[in-house]
Amino acid sequence: MASIIELDRLSKHYSSSIVAVDNVTFAVEDGEFVTLLGPSGCGKSTLLRMIGGFEDPTDGAIWLAGKNVTWDPPHRRDVNMVFQDYALFPHMTVGENIGYGLKLKKLNRTEIGTSVQGALSLVGLEDKIDQHPYQLSGGQRQRIALARAIVRRPKVLLLDEPLSALDAKLRGQMQLELKHLHEKVGISFIMVTHDQTEALVMSDRVVVMDSGRVAQEGSPNLLYDNPNSPYVANFIGTTNFLDAQIARVDGDRTRISVAGVEIEAVGETHRRAGDAITVGFRPEKVRILKDGETGDNEIPGEIAEVVYYGLGLRLSVAVQGGGRVYVDSLLPDRLADSQVPPVGHPVRMALSSGNIFLFDEGVA
Amino acid sequence: MVMTLSTPRVAAPVKKKRSVVQRFAADTAFMTFVAILMAFLYIPIWILIIFSFNDSRSLTWPLSGFTLEWYQRLWNNSQLQDAIGNSFYVASCATVLTLLVGVPAALALHRLHFPGKTVFRRLVVLPITLPGVVTGISMLNLFRVLGFDLSLETVILGHATALLAVVVTQVSARLERLPKSLEEASADLGATQIYTFIHITLPNIRSAVIGAGLLSFVLSFDEIPVTFFLTGRDNTLPMYIYSTMRRGVTPEINAVGTLIVLFSLILIVAAVIATRDRKH
Numbered sequence: 001m002a003s004i005i006e007l008d009r010l011s012k013h014y015s016s017s018i019v020a021v022d023n024v025t026f027a028v029e030d031g032e033f034v035t036l037l038g039p040s041g042c043g044k045s046t047l048l049r050m051i052g053g054f055e056d057p058t059d060g061a062i063w064l065a066g067k068n069v070t071w072d073p074p075h076r077r078d079v080n081m082v083f084q085d086y087a088l089f090p091h092m093t094v095g096e097n098i099g100y101g102l103k104l105k106k107l108n109r110t111e112i113g114t115s116v117q118g119a120l121s122l123v124g125l126e127d128k129i130d131q132h133p134y135q136l137s138g139g140q141r142q143r144i145a146l147a148r149a150i151v152r153r154p155k156v157l158l159l160d161e162p163l164s165a166l167d168a169k170l171r172g173q174m175q176l177e178l179k180h181l182h183e184k185v186g187i188s189f190i191m192v193t194h195d196q197t198e199a200l201v202m203s204d205r206v207v208v209m210d211s212g213r214v215a216q217e218g219s220p221n222l223l224y225d226n227p228n229s230p231y232v233a234n235f236i237g238t239t240n241f242l243d244a245q246i247a248r249v250d251g252d253r254t255r256i257s258v259a260g261v262e263i264e265a266v267g268e269t270h271r272r273a274g275d276a277i278t279v280g281f282r283p284e285k286v287r288i289l290k291d292g293e294t295g296d297n298e299i300p301g302e303i304a305e306v307v308y309y310g311l312g313l314r315l316s317v318a319v320q321g322g323g324r325v326y327v328d329s330l331l332p333d334r335l336a337d338s339q340v341p342p343v344g345h346p347v348r349m350a351l352s353s354g355n356i357f358l359f360d361e362g363v364a
Numbered sequence: 365m366v367m368t369l370s371t372p373r374v375a376a377p378v379k380k381k382r383s384v385v386q387r388f389a390a391d392t393a394f395m396t397f398v399a400i401l402m403a404f405l406y407i408p409i410w411i412l413i414i415f416s417f418n419d420s421r422s423l424t425w426p427l428s429g430f431t432l433e434w435y436q437r438l439w440n441n442s443q444l445q446d447a448i449g450n451s452f453y454v455a456s457c458a459t460v461l462t463l464l465v466g467v468p469a470a471l472a473l474h475r476l477h478f479p480g481k482t483v484f485r486r487l488v489v490l491p492i493t494l495p496g497v498v499t500g501i502s503m504l505n506l507f508r509v510l511g512f513d514l515s516l517e518t519v520i521l522g523h524a525t526a527l528l529a530v531v532v533t534q535v536s537a538r539l540e541r542l543p544k545s546l547e548e549a550s551a552d553l554g555a556t557q558i559y560t561f562i563h564i565t566l567p568n569i570r571s572a573v574i575g576a577g578l579l580s581f582v583l584s585f586d587e588i589p590v591t592f593f594l595t596g597r598d599n600t601l602p603m604y605i606y607s608t609m610r611r612g613v614t615p616e617i618n619a620v621g622t623l624i625v626l627f628s629l630i631l632i633v634a635a636v637i638a639t640r641d642r643k644h
Contacts, residue, residue, distance in 0.1 A: 053551075090546075091567045104554035105554060
């Protein structure tokens, strides 16, 4: 597969001190679904708008299918955008909205009619062709906005927080629908979102952004299982962080003293004994040991809080040194009161070595 | 999503119920206020209409009888008819001129960013706060300096200047409410700026433009101070009425007034129909 779009050291400075996008380089493969993920103000939307042609970069270049489009106005770029507020034209019917971009492509009436029908059936709203946008629900408008952008068969489809205006239930449903739509049309998608679940569910690849820069990019499970910084570990999923110190390095095994005990992590490291580090691990990778049971990397602690969230329990465990560790456990059966350890109860937690992240820097 | 094991119970606040008597008193007071307000606004107009059909020169009660005489006199009063014609001519031209300048000005203020934009915006809107006398005198001086002869055309220029602020503020307010993403979406779908303006921007500000135009027309139609300074030999309708009023209110004037009320009603209905926006 070849790259359909390449960003080459792209930057956007609003002034010498305000930098929205800082030296971003990445490529999107033909047919790939890439998500730009980050909190508001991290530059992800500015980056998308530069690809769409709505903002001029200060530096760098954008290559679309081998052609430098950095300075082309939006109407000459073979990309289309789904706007956050959908931007459906209120004075036009659904059919006219979808046909708008085709009329501008100088297609004839029959071609436009066929394409509009095709796009509508793709999003399952054939019967809405003569309605106006105000007659549609939020989810339907979203689908029409998609249809209007896709019908032009752009090389890349840009989606700016496309699901943020929908309620939680509909959002979950649209995530899958969008993913299926992507598989059906085979166009590259670049989506911007601040919702990590959305990014993990839909994307082939996620680009995590932090203050205008790429913090890490990779497949959803790479980012989840191997975050390269506390920032990424914290932004995608929940992570427990504890201050620690390297006790001993032994080949690809590293002994770490943390919370009054010594645990072992695996993997090559450049660190040496005595270095201060931050240890991270996911709440669902921690296991509470039953009495008499033993496990890897035992850490003692005391139950500080128990939160029930339907699917399971989240325990907050206080460990030595003042840290708090969240432990998630699914409830296999109906919750029996006797199974829940009471607050103040001492517990031992086990954690397998492969699930421990080591970071040089602390949590921002 | 996350729920704690024990949900604290919060007592619902006790709502104080107003008694039926209290509610009745409040409703009556409100309705009375509205009735007085409506009377204050509309009784003078009804009196005008009634006296235009009254069979007596003096404007006193009781009414003496029904007549269409005053309307017949209107029909034969060529001076008055000229004044009406002049007013229509002035108001129409001033409206078209002010729209031709005002709509592009509002668009420029909305779309472009240039140094001194804020000052420009203030300057365009300033004339709305100036008394007509000031606008009138200053334009009179300007025309004198330029060597223009005073005529209905100078009145048109004066009105168009004074009304520019109305058009710019109305159209600007609408543009502010128009999401920027609509124009961006149009460009994204392959439209040039001009195509976008004609097919996206204009249809969405249409009702504001029509509204501003109608308002300009009405304001120009009954304008006196600016007209007073800038007109030549020709008189507009309000000027004519004003000059005859010095000899007292005549039933003929009531008849003209009634016709203007009728015409205004037609304009208002037209405006409502033309500017009826689809719900968004």
